[in-house]
Amino acid sequence: MTEKKLPFTKEVIEKIIEKYPTPFHIYDEKGIRAYAKRFLKAFSWNEGFKEYFAIKATPNPYLMKILRNEGFGIDCSSIAELELAEKIGMRGEEIMFTSNDTPAIEYQKAVELGAIINLDDIAHIQYLDENVGLPELVCCRYNPGSLKEGNAIIGHPEEAKYGFTRSQLFEGYQLLIDKGVKRFGIHTMVASNELDKDYFAGTAQILFELIADISKKLNISFEFANLGGGIGIPYKPDQIEVNLEKMSERIKTNYDKYILGNGLKPLKLYFESGRAITGPYGYLVSKVLHIKNTYKKYAGLDSCMANLMRPALYGSYHHISVPGKEDVVTKIMYDVTGSLCENNDKFAINRVLPKLASGDIIVIHDTGAHGHSMGFNYNGKLRSAELLLREDGEVVQIRRAETMDDYFATLDFNGVTGFKV
Numbered sequence: 099m100t101e102k103k104l105p106f107t108k109e110v111i112e113k114i115i116e117k118y119p120t121p122f123h124i125y126d127e128k129g130i131r132a133y134a135k136r137f138l139k140a141f142s143w144n145e146g147f148k149e150y151f152a153i154k155a156t157p158n159p160y161l162m163k164i165l166r167n168e169g170f171g172i173d174c175s176s177i178a179e180l181e182l183a184e185k186i187g188m189r190g191e192e193i194m195f196t197s198n199d200t201p202a203i204e205y206q207k208a209v210e211l212g213a214i215i216n217l218d219d220i221a222h223i224q225y226l227d228e229n230v231g232l233p234e235l236v237c238c239r240y241n242p243g244s245l246k247e248g249n250a251i252i253g254h255p256e257e258a259k260y261g262f263t264r265s266q267l268f269e270g271y272q273l274l275i276d277k278g279v280k281r282f283g284i285h286t287m288v289a290s291n292e293l294d295k296d297y298f299a300g301t302a303q304i305l306f307e308l309i310a311d312i313s314k315k316l317n318i319s320f321e322f323a324n325l326g327g328g329i330g331i332p333y334k335p336d337q338i339e340v341n342l343e344k345m346s347e348r349i350k351t352n353y354d355k356y357i358l359g360n361g362l363k364p365l366k367l368y369f370e371s372g373r374a375i376t377g378p379y380g381y382l383v384s385k386v387l388h389i390k391n392t393y394k395k396y397a398g399l400d401s402c403m404a405n406l407m408r409p410a411l412y413g414s415y416h417h418i419s420v421p422g423k424e425d426v427v428t429k430i431m432y433d434v435t436g437s438l439c440e441n442n443d444k445f446a447i448n449r450v451l452p453k454l455a456s457g458d459i460i461v462i463h464d465t466g467a468h469g470h471s472m473g474f475n476y477n478g479k480l481r482s483a484e485l486l487l488r489e490d491g492e493v494v495q496i497r498r499a500e501t502m503d504d505y506f507a508t509l510d511f512n513g514v515t516g517f518k519v
């Protein structure tokens with residue numbers, strides 16, 4: 099069981115709402131820092147261990163600055179994310195560039211910043227070489243195909259578009275050697291939101307055995323193995339978080355057996371987790387706008403799936419708290435809805451909550467990763483602000499809400515005026 103607590107009281111959140119109107123996402127710095135420290139400590143046995151925060155989860159430079167301060171690197175997947183890293187002074191091997199279907203301009207930027215390039219496909223070796231030039235250090239992404247099961251979010255590895263096959267890796271690293279690359283890394287990511295700690299030890303074993311095979315066959319040493327992201331979080335109260343310490347212990351057992359046991363040089367372990375780092379420490383704060391009674395009871399909020407897409411996209415559960423109504427005895431089953439003209443714009447279906455009324459504050463849990471970042475403007479909806487609850491209780495706005503001007507910024511209404519029909 100996981101107790102779904104809030105880092106603020108009703109009184110505190112009411113004060114915050116007085117200054118920053120709902121909806122907004124608010125992140126808890128204390129929670130993020132504590133988890134970051136715990137993560138690094140769990141893997142302290144591995145010299146050079148690094149977690150590259152998958153910035154796509156929550157692309158906010160304030161949060162990245164906090165995580166960098168804790169010792170994290172950044173995992174970028176696009177030129178915009180590389181620029182975000184650059185703007186906060188990140189350079190070199192504290193940046194991992196794990197991209198897909200990548201245009202030359204993005205590789206160019208990554209190489210310019212000295213980022214570690216993680217190639218998704220064997221054809222990209224030639225492409226990178228011809229268009230930008232190969233850096234000294236290159237990483238390749240492995241797709242283990244039928245060796246792993248994957249899951250609904252990331253897909254079955256054999257059907258997932260990511261990575262090299264096993265034989266392509268042998269061929270690819272040989273090509274890299276022939277082209278003068280001197281330093282090597284390897285990466286895989288085959289799970290998303292996975293709560294089984296043993297899953298990661300299993301993935302590590304597959305990767306470590308592969309490293310041993312490639313190292314021996316091609317006579318190279320790997321500097322690092324990147325185990326990707328995908329560590330799950332207990333969205334539901336009856337789920338339990340991944341025990342990092344136990345997970346690390348099991349990965350170490352495999353490391354000792356397959357890396358050290360095969361006489362290979364010690365190598366650094368990397369992760370590029372997003373969800374586990376910030377997910378549980380973010381909350382979407384909204385208000386009930388309307389209560390509707392038809393064939394079902396609906397609580398309509400002043401937010402919508404533009405603010406949090408996961409329930410509509412994956413049918414994901416997000417816990418809901420109603421500050422101040424914790425002890426209300428009358429419970430009612432609601433569909434908690436957003437304002438889009440889409441019937442799947444529901445934060446929760448058949449959720450039993452205290453009897454709600456217009457104006458009630460609703461807090462949706464676990465929105466700190468893949469929450470605000472997935473936002474979009476369908477139906478002309480605007481993305482909300484992001485706030486940070488600092489360790490001393492201060493609240494800082496770390497991204498303002500979008501305005502109508504932002505929404506119309508890509509349109510030329512003068513052009514429309516002169517446009518003849």
Ligand SMILES: Cc1ncc(COP(=O)(O)O)c(C=O)c1O
Pocket residue numbers: 152155173196287290291326327328329370371372373374467
């Ligand atoms: C390549 C890669 N790395 C890391 C992540 C972060 O995953 P998570 O937030 O589940 O840890 C993702 C998520 O989409 C990804 O595609």
